[in-house]
Amino acid sequence: MNALTLWFHKIGSPPTFHRIATVAQPWCYAVGLVLGLVALYGGLVVAPRDYQQGDAYRIIFIHVPCAWMGLFAYAFMAANAFVALVWRIKLSEVLAMASAPVGAAFTFVTLVTGSLWGKPMWGTWWTWDARLTSELFLLFLYFGVIGLYHAIEDRRQAARAASFLALVGVVNLPIVHFSVNWWNTLHQGSTVRLLGPSKIDASMAWPLLLMALATHLWFFGSVLARTRAGLVELDAGKDWVRKLALADAA
Amino acid sequence: MKPGSTAAACAALLRRDLVLVWRRRGDALTPLLFALIVVALFPLAIGAQQDTLRHVAVGVVFVATLLAGLLALDTLFRGDYEDGSLEQLVLSPHPLSLLLACKIAVHWLTTALPLIAISPLLGELLFLDPALRALLPLALLLTTPLLSLIGAVCVALTVGMQRSGMLLALLVLPLYVPVLIFGAGACNAAQMGLPFLAPLLWLAAGLVLALVLAPLACAAALRISIS
Amino acid sequence: MPTPDLHDRPALLEARGLSFSRNDEPIFGPLDFALHEGETVLVEGDNGAGKSTLLRVLAGLLAPTDGEVRLHGEVLTLANLSPQVALLSHHNGLKLDLTAVENLRFAAGLLGVRQGLSPISALAAVGLDAFGDVPTRQLSAGQKKRVALARVLLAPVGLWLLDEPYANLDRGGIELVNRLLETHAHRGGAALITSHGAYAYTSGAPRKVALRPGIGNRESGIGTAAEDRA
Numbered sequence: 001m002n003a004l005t006l007w008f009h010k011i012g013s014p015p016t017f018h019r020i021a022t023v024a025q026p027w028c029y030a031v032g033l034v035l036g037l038v039a040l041y042g043g044l045v046v047a048p049r050d051y052q053q054g055d056a057y058r059i060i061f062i063h064v065p066c067a068w069m070g071l072f073a074y075a076f077m078a079a080n081a082f083v084a085l086v087w088r089i090k091l092s093e094v095l096a097m098a099s100a101p102v103g104a105a106f107t108f109v110t111l112v113t114g115s116l117w118g119k120p121m122w123g124t125w126w127t128w129d130a131r132l133t134s135e136l137f138l139l140f141l142y143f144g145v146i147g148l149y150h151a152i153e154d155r156r157q158a159a160r161a162a163s164f165l166a167l168v169g170v171v172n173l174p175i176v177h178f179s180v181n182w183w184n185t186l187h188q189g190s191t192v193r194l195l196g197p198s199k200i201d202a203s204m205a206w207p208l209l210l211m212a213l214a215t216h217l218w219f220f221g222s223v224l225a226r227t228r229a230g231l232v233e234l235d236a237g238k239d240w241v242r243k244l245a246l247a248d249a250a
Numbered sequence: 251m252k253p254g255s256t257a258a259a260c261a262a263l264l265r266r267d268l269v270l271v272w273r274r275r276g277d278a279l280t281p282l283l284f285a286l287i288v289v290a291l292f293p294l295a296i297g298a299q300q301d302t303l304r305h306v307a308v309g310v311v312f313v314a315t316l317l318a319g320l321l322a323l324d325t326l327f328r329g330d331y332e333d334g335s336l337e338q339l340v341l342s343p344h345p346l347s348l349l350l351a352c353k354i355a356v357h358w359l360t361t362a363l364p365l366i367a368i369s370p371l372l373g374e375l376l377f378l379d380p381a382l383r384a385l386l387p388l389a390l391l392l393t394t395p396l397l398s399l400i401g402a403v404c405v406a407l408t409v410g411m412q413r414s415g416m417l418l419a420l421l422v423l424p425l426y427v428p429v430l431i432f433g434a435g436a437c438n439a440a441q442m443g444l445p446f447l448a449p450l451l452w453l454a455a456g457l458v459l460a461l462v463l464a465p466l467a468c469a470a471a472l473r474i475s476i477s
Numbered sequence: 478m479p480t481p482d483l484h485d486r487p488a489l490l491e492a493r494g495l496s497f498s499r500n501d502e503p504i505f506g507p508l509d510f511a512l513h514e515g516e517t518v519l520v521e522g523d524n525g526a527g528k529s530t531l532l533r534v535l536a537g538l539l540a541p542t543d544g545e546v547r548l549h550g551e552v553l554t555l556a557n558l559s560p561q562v563a564l565l566s567h568h569n570g571l572k573l574d575l576t577a578v579e580n581l582r583f584a585a586g587l588l589g590v591r592q593g594l595s596p597i598s599a600l601a602a603v604g605l606d607a608f609g610d611v612p613t614r615q616l617s618a619g620q621k622k623r624v625a626l627a628r629v630l631l632a633p634v635g636l637w638l639l640d641e642p643y644a645n646l647d648r649g650g651i652e653l654v655n656r657l658l659e660t661h662a663h664r665g666g667a668a669l670i671t672s673h674g675a676y677a678y679t680s681g682a683p684r685k686v687a688l689r690p691g692i693g694n695r696e697s698g699i700g701t702a703a704e705d706r707a
Contacts, residue, residue, distance in 0.1 A: 133427075140424040148407060151417050154499055160474050161407050165421060168403060168467065172424075237501045254589020254633070262586025266572070266579075273574040334568025341536060342587050343560040477539050 012091045014231045015240035021224040028224060032217030039214055042207030050204075056120045061207055063113040065215040066106045070138060071173055073103025073219060077145070078170045081163030090234060091227075093159035096166065097149050098226035102219055104142035111135060130179035131187035138176055141169040155234055256344045260352050263339075267356040270329075281318040281361050282368060288314040289372045300377045307376035308386065308437040312430060314372065315365050315390060316397060320419060322361040323401045326353065327409045327472070336409075340476065347465035350472070354402045354465070362394035385440050392453040393433035399457075399464035400425050406471035429453070487550065489514050489636060489667045490535065494544035497527070497534055504530050507544055510686050512669055514635070515662050520671045522688030528671035529567060531688065532640050535669065536564045563588075563632040565639040569625040573614040577605060577624045580613060584628045591633045599627040603653060618645040623653070630657060637661060637668040 010016055043061030050057040080096035083089055114132070115125050126132065145162045152158035180187055200208070235241050252258060271278055292310050293303055330336040330353075339349050369387050370378075378386065404421040408414040436449035488511035496506020505527035512518050522528050533539045535546055537558045546553040548561070571580045581596035590596075600606050603623040613621060622645045629637055642654045658668055 137424045137427060140420070144421045144424065147417055147420055151408070151411055151414070156500075157474065157477060160477075161471070164471055164474055165404075165407060168425070175428075235501065252589075254585075254587075258589075259587045262583050265586075266575070266583045269579070270572060270574050329572075332568075333572065334566050334570040335572060337538065337564070337566060337568070338570045338584075338587070340538065341559050341562065341564055344587075 012089055014090060014235050014238075017091055018228055018231050018240075018244075021228045025221050025224040025228070028217045028221030032214045032221055035210055035217065036214035039207045039211035042210065043204075047204045047207055048201075053121060056117065059113050059117045060204075061211050063110060063117060064208060065211040066113065067110040067135070068212055069215045069219055070103055070107035070110050070135070071176060072216070073099050073106060074138065074142070074166075074170070074173055076223075077103060077166050078173075081166040084163045085160060085167070088160075090156070091231070093156060093163065094227050094230035094234065095223065096163050097159050098223045098230055099219075100142055100145045100149070100162070100166070101226070102222045104139060104146065106215070106219070107135065107139045107142060111139065129187060130183035131176070134172060134176040134179050137172055141166075141172060144169070256348065259342065259344045260348060263349055263352045264356060267353060268360075271356065271360045278360055278364070281322045282364050284321060285314040285318040285365055285368070285372065288317060289375055292376065303376045304379060307373055307378040308382070308441060309434050310376055311369055311372045311378070311386065312390070312393070312434040312437075315362075315369065315394065316426060316430060318365055319362060319394065319397050320401065320422065322357075323398075323405050323418065323422070324415065326357050326402060326405050331409050331476075336472070337476065340473065346469040346472070350402070350406075350468045351461075351465040354398055354468070357402075358395055358398040362390075362398060366390045366394060379441050382437060382441055385446070386437055389433045389437050389450065389453075392450060392457060393429050396429045396453065396457050396460050397426060399460040399468075400429070403464055403467045403471055406468045407475060409472065409475050429456070432456075488512060488547075489549065490669070491547040491550075492535070492544065493547065495531075495534065495541050495546060496543040497530055497539065498542045499530075505688050506542075508686070508688075510684075512636075512667050514665050514667050516684065517658050517662055517668045517670065518684050518686060520669060520686045520688055522671070522673065524673060526688040528673075528688055529640050532564065532566070532638050532669070532671060536562060536638055561634050562636045562638055563629045563634045565625055565629050565637070565642060567640050567644070569621050570628065571613050571621060571624055574612065576610050576612055577616070577627075578609040580624060581627060581631060584631055588632045588634075590631055594631055596627075596631065599631040600624070602630060602657075603627045604649070619647055619650055622646055623650065626654065626657060635666045637666065637670075639668060639670040641672060642670050643672060 011020070039061065044058055047058070049055055077096045077099040080092040080099070083092040084096055111132075114135075118127070119125055145166050148165055149158050149162035152161055232241050232244070289310055292306070296302060296306070327336060330339070340346055342349070366387050369390050370383050373383065373386050401422050404418060404425070407421065408418050411417065432449040432453050436446040436453070439449070440446040490512040492508050492510050494506075495508040497504045498506075508531070510518065520528055520531060530539065534541050535553075537546075537553055548558055571577075572583075575583070577600060578596055581599060585596055594602075597606070597609065600609050603626050605620060605623050605627070608616060608620060613624065616624065622642075626642065629639065637658075643651050646654065658670070661668055
């Protein structure tokens with residue numbers, strides 16, 4: 001067994017991962033918070049007014065990173081769901097189930113901030129165009145995964161069933177992303193590109209990207225916190241958990 | 251047909267399920283009555299204006315059919331799960347996906363086909379454009395098997411649960427929506443005189459894909475549920 | 478009388494270090510035992526000891542938490558087991574809206590039939606030839622059990638996994654089960670049955686495996702069977 005496989009096995013063991021998560025989680029939250037505040041300052045104060053929308057556009061600095069996170073969280077959940085179903089690794093089951101509520105929250109914030117932006121910009125709180133509808137279904141898919149997970153008694157079977165559902169719903173991800181290209185939508189097209197030049201001004205780009213980084217860190221902080229709890233719950237009878245509980249009580 | 255071969259097993263299963271539905275043929279009318287009631291509620295709720303009803307006729311018939319199908323979905327595996335015959339199917343040496351495809355086919359034949367048959371009547375109740383009298387059943391013919399196949403995968407995930415009705419609806423409806431959009435969209439476009447072939451072709455393509463993939467997904471989901 | 482050289486034959490079904498837990502609660506195990514052709518093994522345990530779960534693990538429906546099951550020396554998968562096993566779980570696996578004969582005809586279509594048997598003759602073998610056309614719903618619990626046994630008898634398989642085969646049966650029914658098990662063993666089949674011990678498999682002295690929750694099994698050999706039955 002080479003070093004990389006060995007390392008994976010080691011990380012995948014619940015007590016080891018719990019230790020790593022305990023150390024990493026506060027850092028993720030702290031750095032994420034700091035970067036987030038800097039990005040908010042950059043977006044709300046420093047960045048200039050948009051020549052078309054005035055100050056109303058500033059909600060983009062929350063709306064867009066949350067939208068990215070909603071998709072990223074689902075991809076993260078689906079990847080872990082795949083590992084959990086194929087190789088039955090306990091840690092992947094817990095990670096997948098932990099990312100569902102966080103992703104749902106980000107998606108919900110996306111929808112709400114989008115709605116708040118839509119009122120001044122389009123004159124309506126909501127419209128059933130492709131982008132908004134597919135984003136709403138992303139939220140429903142999250143609810144479905146969470147609901148299924150909590151409906152089954154056996155925790156591991158529940159995680160497997162919910163993981164299966166998550167994988168079935170993964171087809172929605174490209175639909176959400178490409179909806180603005182494939183259909184005539186009220187929602188604007190993509191401005192920030194991963195490869196190639198973006199259509200956004202540099203003074204607005206840096207707060208956006210910094211906020212994206214901050215939300216990623218926040219996401220991982222949340223997922224690690226939930227994973228710690230999930231691992232302890234799953235392994236409740238085992239020695240390492242007992243030692244942990246006794247150490248905490250001491 | 252050699253007894254014990256996969257073809258014989260599928261034939262036996264098809265025959266058994268059809269006989270079972272026949273023995274309870276009264277129950278098979280329930281989805282029809284439900285769809286009829288739902289459709290009848292709309293004129294009472296939004297007024298009996300012909301133009302208004304004609305406008306929403308396609309959508310209402312589609313939603314009524316979808317909901318009736320959703321109610322009937324629970325019976326796909328529950329009976330077999332409760333008396334242990336589902337286990338016997340899983341344990342048989344035949345591909346589970348094929349056996350489940352047979353069950354889904356019988357379920358569709360006995361729940362959706364009658365709904366498709368009365369869809370012109372339902373359309374008439376809402377003053378549906380006479381031009382659409384043929385297109386509506388055709389569009390339903392393409393959408394209902396998709397709904398059955400997708401629904402079967404979700405039912406397989408919840409088969410063991412006691413009161414899974416609400417959860418099933420939550421799981422299934424997001425996946426139903428694209429099918430509804432294309433099916434009802436095609437009919438609505440036709441009603442307005444716009445081209446409507448493209449959504450129907452998309453539905454047909456989706457149906458072909460689902461015919462292949464859904465039974466496999468259903469079998470995988472079932473194995474997770476009964477473990 | 479079981480022959481002394483039974484254990485020299487290769488094992489048909491073997492459990493090695495088999496254990497199963499649900500939500501981290503141990504249900505049974507670790508278990509080690511082997512089932513040979515021509516043998517009947519009785520798994521004993523109180524209610525809740527995990528007998529049904531063990532049977533489902535052996536049938537390949539559940540994956541064990543630890544250990545493995547081997548069939549003819551190969552690790553068990555659903556694919557290599559299902560053509561060779563008939564499972565009688567505590568559900569009968571019968572559709573109540575069909576008649577007994579229709580249920581057996583379906584089983585015959587699904588799995589084929591044992592040579593020399595047909596749905597009608599299988600029903601006769603369990604003493605229900607007069608009840609063939611009665612809807613299964615109208616049969617008593619004991620009669621339903623007999624139809625389920627007929628289904629097991631009809632299947633062209635060598636390995637029987639029977640969960641509480643004596644449940645719901647009257648004295649005649651218990652004798653029927655024992656007769657079927659004996660005939661099955663004589664023609665080289667193997668059977669693993671569970672029971673909570675109130676009924677005895679009176680033919681010969683089956684090997685017993687006792688199931689205590691969470692602890693390994695205590696396997697009693699042929700020599701101590703008499704004391705165990707006392």
